[in-house]
Amino acid sequence: MLLDSWRKLNEGLYALSEDEVLTLLNEERQKERRVTVLERLHQRYSALRTVRERMEILNEAKRP
Numbered sequence: 001m002l003l004d005s006w007r008k009l010n011e012g013l014y015a016l017s018e019d020e021v022l023t024l025l026n027e028e029r030q031k032e033r034r035v036t037v038l039e040r041l042h043q044r045y046s047a048l049r050t051v052r053e054r055m056e057i058l059n060e061a062k063r064p
Helices: 006-015 018-030 035-060
Strands: none
Touching: 006 035, 018 035
16 A cells, blocks of 8 residues: 555555545544645645646637
8 A cells, every 4th residue: 555655655656646645634634633744745735736726717718
């Protein structure tokens, strides 16, 4: 599983979607509650969410 080790987490995190990372984050919040894992998952989730939100905003922008 991805959360078995720090190495597996960092290697596999970039292949996951925003929803998948959020699921892992919520699972970690309910079970192990490891600070470093929570921070890393939240960091990745925030980055993915930022990209999605930016695209949504830019799609509303007027083109010159």
